[in-house]
Amino acid sequence: MIDTYRALDWSYYGPELLEAIFDTIYMVAWAFLLGGLLGLAIGLTLYTTREGGLLSNKSACMAMNFIVNLIRPIPFVILIAALQPVTIFVIGSGIGNDAVIFVMIWASTFAIARIVEQNLVSIDPGVIEAARAMGASRLRIILTVLLPEALGPLILGYTFVIIALTDMSALAGIIGGGGIGNFAIVEGYNRFNPEVTWLAVIVVILFVQSLQLVGNWAARKVMRR
Amino acid sequence: MSTAPLIEFNNVSRTFGTGDKTVTAVEDVSLSVDRGEVYGVIGFSGAGKSTLIRLINGLERPTAGSVHVLGQEISAMREGQLTKVRSRIGMVFQQFNLFHSRNVAGNVAYPLKVAGWKKAEREARVEELLEFVGLTAKAAQYPEQLSGGQKQRVGIARALAAKPDILLADESTSALDPNTTGEVLRLLRRANEELGITIVAITHEMEVIRSIADRVAVMDQGRIVESGLVYDVFSSPRETKDASFVGAALKNRPTAEDVQRIRGHASGRLVVISLQNAAAVSAVLGEAASHGVSFEIVHGGMNTTKNASYGLLTLALDGDSHSVEAFVAALDSAGEVQEVHE
Numbered sequence: 001m002i003d004t005y006r007a008l009d010w011s012y013y014g015p016e017l018l019e020a021i022f023d024t025i026y027m028v029a030w031a032f033l034l035g036g037l038l039g040l041a042i043g044l045t046l047y048t049t050r051e052g053g054l055l056s057n058k059s060a061c062m063a064m065n066f067i068v069n070l071i072r073p074i075p076f077v078i079l080i081a082a083l084q085p086v087t088i089f090v091i092g093s094g095i096g097n098d099a100v101i102f103v104m105i106w107a108s109t110f111a112i113a114r115i116v117e118q119n120l121v122s123i124d125p126g127v128i129e130a131a132r133a134m135g136a137s138r139l140r141i142i143l144t145v146l147l148p149e150a151l152g153p154l155i156l157g158y159t160f161v162i163i164a165l166t167d168m169s170a171l172a173g174i175i176g177g178g179g180i181g182n183f184a185i186v187e188g189y190n191r192f193n194p195e196v197t198w199l200a201v202i203v204v205i206l207f208v209q210s211l212q213l214v215g216n217w218a219a220r221k222v223m224r225r
Numbered sequence: 226m227s228t229a230p231l232i233e234f235n236n237v238s239r240t241f242g243t244g245d246k247t248v249t250a251v252e253d254v255s256l257s258v259d260r261g262e263v264y265g266v267i268g269f270s271g272a273g274k275s276t277l278i279r280l281i282n283g284l285e286r287p288t289a290g291s292v293h294v295l296g297q298e299i300s301a302m303r304e305g306q307l308t309k310v311r312s313r314i315g316m317v318f319q320q321f322n323l324f325h326s327r328n329v330a331g332n333v334a335y336p337l338k339v340a341g342w343k344k345a346e347r348e349a350r351v352e353e354l355l356e357f358v359g360l361t362a363k364a365a366q367y368p369e370q371l372s373g374g375q376k377q378r379v380g381i382a383r384a385l386a387a388k389p390d391i392l393l394a395d396e397s398t399s400a401l402d403p404n405t406t407g408e409v410l411r412l413l414r415r416a417n418e419e420l421g422i423t424i425v426a427i428t429h430e431m432e433v434i435r436s437i438a439d440r441v442a443v444m445d446q447g448r449i450v451e452s453g454l455v456y457d458v459f460s461s462p463r464e465t466k467d468a469s470f471v472g473a474a475l476k477n478r479p480t481a482e483d484v485q486r487i488r489g490h491a492s493g494r495l496v497v498i499s500l501q502n503a504a505a506v507s508a509v510l511g512e513a514a515s516h517g518v519s520f521e522i523v524h525g526g527m528n529t530t531k532n533a534s535y536g537l538l539t540l541a542l543d544g545d546s547h548s549v550e551a552f553v554a555a556l557d558s559a560g561e562v563q564e565v566h567e
Binding site (some may be wrong): 124126127129130131132133134135136137138140144145148149151222224 | 282284304305307308309310311312314315316318320322323324325326327335336338339340367369383387393
C-alpha cells in the first residue's frame, strides 16, 4: 500500500484538473442547451397533442410517445455504443468530447421531453380555457400561458437533467472524451491514487451542489414561495 | 341588425362519446338572448349548463343545430377563426382561472395584449378596470395573495377588459361565501346597467337568478324545461320536475322529508298556496273561523326578484271535509292552490 501512495502534486494535477473541469462544463453546457431546446419542443408536442389538448392529434401523440419510450430506457453507456455510426456520420468522429456531446443530446432530449410533459400536465386546464375564451391563438397560449404557468417546476426539472448530464459526462472517457470522470479514472483509479479520485469526487460534489442551489433559488424566485 | 338577438340557439344538441357510452349534455335547445339583458340558466349540477354556456364562445361544438352569436355562426367556425369573435365575449369562471404567473394588472392586461392594444392604452384601461372592481391597491399582487372574492373581481375585470358585448358567467359565485356572492353579483349587475353588457349566467343558486336575471331558463337533463321572465317562472313553475327544482332551490315548497316532519305535529289537509296577491290570501285566511276551519302555517317563504316578490305558504287545514272544501275554493280564488302529495 505504501508503494502506491503518492502525494498530491499540484503542479501536475492542477492544470490537468482545470482542463477536466473545463471539458465537463463544455460537454454539459452544449448537451443541456441543445437537448433542452429539443426536449422542450418534443415535450410540448407530447402535451398539446394529447386528447383534448390544444393541438389534439391522436396519431402524432402515439408516434411521439413511441419514440420517446424507445430511446429513454437505453442505458447511457449502451447508447454511446449503439449510436456510434450516427455519431460518426453527424460529428465526423466517433470519439472525443464532441462525440460524447452528441450522444448526451439524445439522452437529455428524451428525458427533458418527459419532464416538460409531466410539468405541463399539472397546469390547471381552466387557465388554458380562460386564455382560449379570450381569443388567444394556440401558439400564443403555448408561449404566454403554458410555459410561464409551469416555469417553476420546469426549472427544477431542468436542474435535475443538468445534474444527470454531469453524471453522463463522467462516462466520456470510454470513447476518448475528457472531463472530471475521465480524470478520476485515468489519474486516480488507474494509477492507484485514491487522493486524486477523491479530489475529483469533491469537485463533482461542489459542481452539482452549486447547480442545485442555483436551480432551487431560480425556481423559488419564479414561484414566489 | 339591432333587433336581431345577440345569441341564438337553433335546436342545438351536444353529445359526448359514442355507442353505448353516449352522454347527451345538451338536447335540442333553442333560445335567444337580446342585447342588454341578463339571461340566467339554472339547473342542478349535471344538467348541461356548463356545456351550454361553452357553446356560446365555441369552447364546445354542437353535434347538431346551429349557434349564432353577434351575427356570426359560431358553430360553423374553426378554432383558428374564433379568436376574433371571442375577444368580444368575456368569460368569468367558477374557479376564477387567473394566471398564477401574472399579477393582478398582468391578468387584466392579458386579453388586451391578445386584442393588440398598445402599451399606453393597456395601462390606462387596466387602471380604469381595477377602479371599477375596487382593486386599484392590489394591482401588483399575485392571485394567491387574494381572497376568493377579490380573485373573482379580478376575473370580472379581466373579462370586461377588451370591452366585450357579451359576458358569460359560469357559476361565477359558486365558490364564494354568501357575503362575497352579493359583492360579485352587484358587480355583474353594474356591468350590465352601467356598461350595457349582455350577460348570460349559469348557476345552481337561485340567489344569482333572483338578484341579476331578467329572464331565466330552467335546465334539466340537457333540456330547457321552462323559460320566461324570472317572476313568471318562479311564481308559477309549470312542469313538475321544474316545480321540484324551483321549490328545492327556493326552499318554500315542502320536500318529502319536510312533509314527514310536518306530519309529526300537524293533522288535516295540506295545501300550498301562492302569494302573488298576499293581501287577498290574508283576507281569506282571516275568515277561516267563520268557515268552521282551523289552519296552521307549516311551511313557506317569500322571495324577492330583481323587480317583484312572490312566495308560497303551506297550510294544514282542519275541519269537516265540506267546510275544508269550501275554504280551499275560497283560497283558490285569492291565490292558486296546489295539493301536497304524501
